[in-house]
Amino acid sequence: MNALVELKSELRAISDLNAAAMVLEWDQNTYMPPGGADARGRQIALLSRLAHERRSAKRMGELLSELSAMADAESVDGALVRRALRDYQRATKVPAELMEAISNHGSVLYSAWAAARKANDFEAVRPLLEKNLELSKRYAEHFEVDHPIDAFVDEHDPGMTAASLKTLFSSLRADLVPIVEALLARPEPDRSFLDADYPEEKQLAFAAEVSAALGYDFQRGRQDLTHHPFMIRFSSGDVRITTRVDPRDFTDCLFGTIHETGHALYEQNIDRAFDGTPLGAGTSTGVHESQSRLWENLVGRSRPFWEHMYPKLQATFPEPLADVSLDDFHRAINTVERGLVRVDSDEVTYNLHVMLRFDLECAMLEGELAIRDLPEAWNARMEADLGTKPPTDTLGCLQDVHWYCIPIGGAFQGYTLGNLMSAQFFGAASKALPELDAQLAKGEVGPLRSWLTENIYRHGATYFPDELIQRTTGAALSPEPFLAYLRKKYGPLYDVEL
């Protein structure tokens, strides 16, 4: 058999094994009865192990070595070999025993974290977290990198490093902190009408209607309820989203749905020919997040979007919203807050929460920050950036699950990269589509979605993020478009010069 044909057949099997594991995970999060938990964990672990064995198999190495000349080609097959080679190299770098130790420790740590978070007892989980940091460092040692976090960053956001991120983030932070201060000095918008009776069924129906209107194809997807919302892809024909509903606050379900719809629009519009190959997926965590945030914030919290949608929302929930003007509504859903919790934070302060975590991760991996000093470091940085101090570790360094179930490092930077990219991509789209605002105000999202599909979605993982951003926006990634977007939007909203 031709090496490329054999490679593709093997990649397809790996993709199918991963997809099967994801179906099991989706079921675990949606419909699985409690009694199924033990066996399900074992079943998913087996499928993951089988996929990993094939990804790191000797034969895979031989095939890729035979095809290595193709890795420089401009063609689709060239991109495929590049990605496959990268996956193979990552999969073979770390010894299986260390991977297993990390995975096993992750389960133990996760349970301890859940209890410690509930009890606000950082000390209870500290020794286990210390061991996780130790394992994370050992993991990073298997990569030839300048900074240990690069081993993790490269997995999620190829092309990025501690050095490039620190430069990018320090520049962003320098401008962002004064913007936040200026906004927080202004009177807070009235949000009282957001805390009202919003029946669950109506919320779900409205969210699904919005999702479909944005272009999510329910014939190739579906929406279910889960504790934490997510998007998951089993194939180009089956890309699902989930949401949750708070009967006293429709924003969680609605903006969560738009967020996951953004992820799903990316996946649903990747060239179907890439199915079953490493190209049939979003190209990085950051680029993926740029699409969820673009639809959630740059579209979903924009004035033009609500010009079209607000009358429909009012018709759905007449009781709380009939007497609320579009302007008041728009201000309320764009409130900037001195919040303690990342996942509840607004688009202006959000990146401060993320950069805090990234910087602490770097410091921990560098050995500059000991785990026992983590709570204090966290609180000090919150005070410096947001002028507020968590009253408990539950609302501080225990709030996110990431450090307590997977290695420390690389899980956060993608959120901020996504926000920066979302504004840069949207800016490029606005240039190409001069009528974009007017179109959104008429509910016409087709032109924007088509532009994104043409320039980003259909390519899947063909281009690494740097190249994609350059091709699509004509420039390297920069915080400027995002900062300009914030200034332009929030200056008038808060009636302040930014």
Added chain:
Amino acid sequence: MNALVELKSELRAISDLNAAAMVLEWDQNTYMPPGGADARGRQIALLSRLAHERRSAKRMGELLSELSAMADAESVDGALVRRALRDYQRATKVPAELMEAISNHGSVLYSAWAAARKANDFEAVRPLLEKNLELSKRYAEHFEVDHPIDAFVDEHDPGMTAASLKTLFSSLRADLVPIVEALLARPEPDRSFLDADYPEEKQLAFAAEVSAALGYDFQRGRQDLTHHPFMIRFSSGDVRITTRVDPRDFTDCLFGTIHETGHALYEQNIDRAFDGTPLGAGTSTGVHESQSRLWENLVGRSRPFWEHMYPKLQATFPEPLADVSLDDFHRAINTVERGLVRVDSDEVTYNLHVMLRFDLECAMLEGELAIRDLPEAWNARMEADLGTKPPTDTLGCLQDVHWYCIPIGGAFQGYTLGNLMSAQFFGAASKALPELDAQLAKGEVGPLRSWLTENIYRHGATYFPDELIQRTTGAALSPEPFLAYLRKKYGPLYDVEL
């Protein structure tokens, strides 16, 4: 590693792969969007292939050969090795190419059948069905059996053969045909109130209530809607059932739910220590069906059961049922009919439908019946046994999917074996529980379920069917208990001497 430990570890992986494939099938039948179909077929095929490769692996043969001395032991491990050896021998008998040819032809034939059935066009599917018969014969040639159907029967109902089934079935048929004739000569019960408005939500809630009352554990299972109801086991902690709802007829949902609950009670009550081994499953198709039918018919269509449940049913559906007496209701749900369709048939005529199929399968595999003569043979037998002739092949030999998607042979006898066993098991339970009728009339199903768990369920596949029946009922399988049950129940119901 000790050979037994290694065998168990390998069996667990096979079990987990099968369970994963079943989760994917469950999702395919319940929630998968249409777009997911292509990739899903491929994903399931991959998992099945991986499971088959392990089942038939050289190392599996070596382990079993090393452990062969244990296969005679009375212990649980002895039973485990016996089952594993049997699975290995079956898995290695048929060449992989033939298995693949059968599977591929099954897909083609299935699509052609669906169209032919709709169009009542047997000729359109005849050549493909002839090829399926040819493949089925080739499959059977790989087994040392007296009759080709034995190769298939042995898979589903170990211990049974064409010879033993022909003896059993001819004896049953000889007694059954006159019973049916006697009942059909009597006036038909009034069933008009069964055709009324039964709201779907209420049907589902009532069916779930009944299922829970029979002992189905929703913490280790759940019920969903599918086109065809089924029970499926992913682990002892996750055994799911499905149902469907006809808003003009509650019996489909209710008795279908009780039927699947019977299957599920078996699986939920197998010793949890057998999880992940070949012992952690029902021991045969016939014994499995005996439990679905025992709960559906011997309990669920009995007078005592409805003494307790009927007031609840009336309270749920007051409009159609308030003025219907318990006796009239009980007669209506036990109507015997000259029906054409197996899946809609009552418990008296059902076995005639099944035995017709079994006898035709034997004749086809023997070369005594050509495919082109199948419609005529089918209709002649319907006339002889049930005094009715299908007006179309859609209602005749095209009605069941079995011959049109898997090899011909072995898929039907289990239904009748199950019916015979259900009466024999219930008879033994009644002897052990003298108050059983009174208990059922009070809604106390615990004693019956405990007896079944103790004698049948907990053992899983430890005993082959023959041994299980002998141990549990003190006798070999016989049609007599079933015939006695029919005479005792339907004589008074129809006011006729049987």
